[in-house]
Amino acid sequence: MITKAAGQLSRLLPRLSDYADLPRSWRRDILAGITVGVVALPLALAFGISSGVGAGAGLVTAVIAGVVAAIFGGSHVQVSGPTGAMAVVLAPIVAQHGIGSIALVTVLAGAIVLAAGITGLGRAVTFIPWPVIEGFTLGIAAIIFLQQVPAAFGVEAPSGRRTPVAAWTVVAGAEWSSAWRTLAVVVFVAAVMVGLPRVHRAIPESLTAVVVSTLLVVAFHFPVGTIGTLPAHLPAPLVPHADPAALRTLLGAAVAIAALAAIESLLSARVAAAMSPTGPYDPDRELVGQGLASMASGLFGGMPATGAIARTAVNVRSGARTRLSAIVHSLLLLGVVYLATGPVAAIPLSALAGVLMVTSFRMISLSTVAKIVGSTRSDALAFTLTAVVTVCFDLIEAVEIGILIAAFFALRTVARRSSVVREDLPGPAQPGDERIALLRLDGAMFFGAAERLSTAITNYPDVSVVIIRMSQLGMLDATGAHTLAEIAEDLEARGVTVIIKGVRPEHMALLANIGIVDALRHENHLIDSLDDAIAHARSHVARAVYP
Structure with a gap:
C-alpha cells in the first residue's frame, strides 16, 4: 500500500523526462517564450486591474505562478497566469471583502486545487459537455467586455452592481465631453489590433497597440488615467494572516475560485494537447502544478492563476515543445518588473481596456456557436443557459446548471432508448x-x-x-x-x-x-x-x- 502510494505521488512530481526534447528544441522554446511574454505583458496588467487587485499583482502572478506551473504542471506547453475568467470571479470578492483578503483566498484556493490533483480528481473535467464549455466561454467573453466599459469611458465602475447593470449605468450617464478621449484611445487600440495582423502576422499586435497609444498619449498630453506606480521588484513572500472568522468567510469564495481554476486549466491543457505534437497531458499533475502556482502567487501578493488558453495557443503556434518556453515567458516578465516599471506605469488604462475588449471578441467562435445552436435542442438550451447565467449571475453556478441540463437530457435520451x-x-x-x-x-x-x-x-x-x-x-x-x-x-x-x-x-x-x-x-x-x-x-x- 505504501509503495503504491509513493508511486502515485512520484507520478505527480517533476522529472528529467519533462525536458527530453530540450536538446533539439531549445532555440524554438526560447523564441516561443519571448513571443508569449510579449503577448502576456499587457494581458497580465489588464487582468490585474480588471480584477481589482492592481496591475502589479497581475504582473507578479504572471511571473511567480507562470514559472511554478511550468515546472510542476502536467502539460509541456501550458502557459499560466492571470486570466479574464479569474478576474471576473475576483472582482466581486475584492468589492465585498477588500483587497487584503486576496492573498488568503488565493492560498486557500491553491490548496484546494492541489488536494484535488493529489486525490485524482483531474479527470472529472471530461464530464463537462462541450456545449457547456462553449457557453461558459461565451459568457466570460461578454463579462470581460462589459467590465471594460467604465475604463473605456474614463470613470470608476459603480460599486455593488452586477457587471451588465454597471456597464449600462456608465453608458447611460456618460459625460461625453470627457469620455471621447478615452474612447478614442480604445478605438485606436482596437483598430491596431485588428489591422496589424493583415500587414504582418509576426508583429505582436496587442503590445504594439499599447506601446503606440502610450506614446501618443504622452506626446499630446492626453488627460487620461494611467496604470500608475508599479513595484520595482518582487515583494518578499509573506504567509497571509488567517483567523478563524476570515477562514469561514472566505472559504466559499476559495472553493469557487478553485473550481474555476481547475476547470479552466484542464480545458486549456486539453486544447494544448490537441494542438501540440508533444503528446497527452496528465490532468492530476496539472492540478498539482496549478495549485502550487496559486499558493506561491498568494505568498508573493499575487492573484489566483490558471492555464491561459490564448497564451498557450500562442506558445504552441510559436513552436514550443518543452516547459522551457513558459519559464522564459516568466523570466521576460520578471525583467520588466526590475527594469521597465517606469515606462509601463505610463500605459493608459483605456488602452488596456481596448486590448481586453478585442480579446473578448476573439474568445468567441461564431462557427462554433452556429454548430451548437444547429445541433440538438437540448445542447442549444444548455449552451444558451450557461452563457446567460454566466453573464447575469455566477460563473460556477452557470457550469453547474449547464451540466445538470445536459445530464437531464442525456438521461432522458437513455431512458427513451430503453x-x-x-x-x-x-x-x-x-x-x-x-x-x-x-x-x-x-x-x-x-x-x-x-x-x-x-x-x-x-x-x-x-x-x-x-x-x-x-x-x-x-x-x-x-x-x-x-x-x-x-x-x-x-x-x-x-x-x-x-x-x-x-x-x-x-x-x-x-x-x-x-x-x-x-x-x-x-x-x-x-x-x-x-x-x-x-x-x-x-x-x-x-x-x-x-x-
Missing part, C-alpha cells in the same frame, strides 16, 4: 409456448426508466412463465436491480414463474446484493443459456397443463 421487447421462442413451436413470455431488456435499467420497464414486463396476461433476457442490458443501477426484484416478487405472487437469463458478470454482484435470488422461486432460475431457459420454461408449462 425498452422491453417480447420475442418469439426460437425453433419449432410447441404446445404451451403461448404461455411463455420471452422478454428482452434493451438499453438501461436505471432510475430514469425502471418504472416504465416494470409496467411493460408485468403487463402480459395469460402467461405462466416469464423469461427476462438481460444479456443486451447495458447499464443497471440499484434502482433498476431493486425494480427487477420487485417484478419477480410480484409475478411469483401471482403464480407466474420468473426465469432470469444471461445476467452479465458486472451486474451479478449488484443483483445478488439487492436480493434478486431471494425473489425467484428457485436459485436455478438464474440461467446463462437461452436454450436451457426455454427448456426449463417449457417444463414448467407442461407440469401446469399436465400435472
Whole structure:
C-alpha cells in the first residue's frame, strides 16, 4: 500500500523526462517564450486591474505562478497566469471583502486545487459537455467586455452592481465631453489590433497597440488615467494572516475560485494537447502544478492563476515543445518588473481596456456557436443557459446548471432508448409456448426508466412463465436491480414463474446484493443459456397443463 502510494505521488512530481526534447528544441522554446511574454505583458496588467487587485499583482502572478506551473504542471506547453475568467470571479470578492483578503483566498484556493490533483480528481473535467464549455466561454467573453466599459469611458465602475447593470449605468450617464478621449484611445487600440495582423502576422499586435497609444498619449498630453506606480521588484513572500472568522468567510469564495481554476486549466491543457505534437497531458499533475502556482502567487501578493488558453495557443503556434518556453515567458516578465516599471506605469488604462475588449471578441467562435445552436435542442438550451447565467449571475453556478441540463437530457435520451421487447421462442413451436413470455431488456435499467420497464414486463396476461433476457442490458443501477426484484416478487405472487437469463458478470454482484435470488422461486432460475431457459420454461408449462 505504501509503495503504491509513493508511486502515485512520484507520478505527480517533476522529472528529467519533462525536458527530453530540450536538446533539439531549445532555440524554438526560447523564441516561443519571448513571443508569449510579449503577448502576456499587457494581458497580465489588464487582468490585474480588471480584477481589482492592481496591475502589479497581475504582473507578479504572471511571473511567480507562470514559472511554478511550468515546472510542476502536467502539460509541456501550458502557459499560466492571470486570466479574464479569474478576474471576473475576483472582482466581486475584492468589492465585498477588500483587497487584503486576496492573498488568503488565493492560498486557500491553491490548496484546494492541489488536494484535488493529489486525490485524482483531474479527470472529472471530461464530464463537462462541450456545449457547456462553449457557453461558459461565451459568457466570460461578454463579462470581460462589459467590465471594460467604465475604463473605456474614463470613470470608476459603480460599486455593488452586477457587471451588465454597471456597464449600462456608465453608458447611460456618460459625460461625453470627457469620455471621447478615452474612447478614442480604445478605438485606436482596437483598430491596431485588428489591422496589424493583415500587414504582418509576426508583429505582436496587442503590445504594439499599447506601446503606440502610450506614446501618443504622452506626446499630446492626453488627460487620461494611467496604470500608475508599479513595484520595482518582487515583494518578499509573506504567509497571509488567517483567523478563524476570515477562514469561514472566505472559504466559499476559495472553493469557487478553485473550481474555476481547475476547470479552466484542464480545458486549456486539453486544447494544448490537441494542438501540440508533444503528446497527452496528465490532468492530476496539472492540478498539482496549478495549485502550487496559486499558493506561491498568494505568498508573493499575487492573484489566483490558471492555464491561459490564448497564451498557450500562442506558445504552441510559436513552436514550443518543452516547459522551457513558459519559464522564459516568466523570466521576460520578471525583467520588466526590475527594469521597465517606469515606462509601463505610463500605459493608459483605456488602452488596456481596448486590448481586453478585442480579446473578448476573439474568445468567441461564431462557427462554433452556429454548430451548437444547429445541433440538438437540448445542447442549444444548455449552451444558451450557461452563457446567460454566466453573464447575469455566477460563473460556477452557470457550469453547474449547464451540466445538470445536459445530464437531464442525456438521461432522458437513455431512458427513451430503453425498452422491453417480447420475442418469439426460437425453433419449432410447441404446445404451451403461448404461455411463455420471452422478454428482452434493451438499453438501461436505471432510475430514469425502471418504472416504465416494470409496467411493460408485468403487463402480459395469460402467461405462466416469464423469461427476462438481460444479456443486451447495458447499464443497471440499484434502482433498476431493486425494480427487477420487485417484478419477480410480484409475478411469483401471482403464480407466474420468473426465469432470469444471461445476467452479465458486472451486474451479478449488484443483483445478488439487492436480493434478486431471494425473489425467484428457485436459485436455478438464474440461467446463462437461452436454450436451457426455454427448456426449463417449457417444463414448467407442461407440469401446469399436465400435472
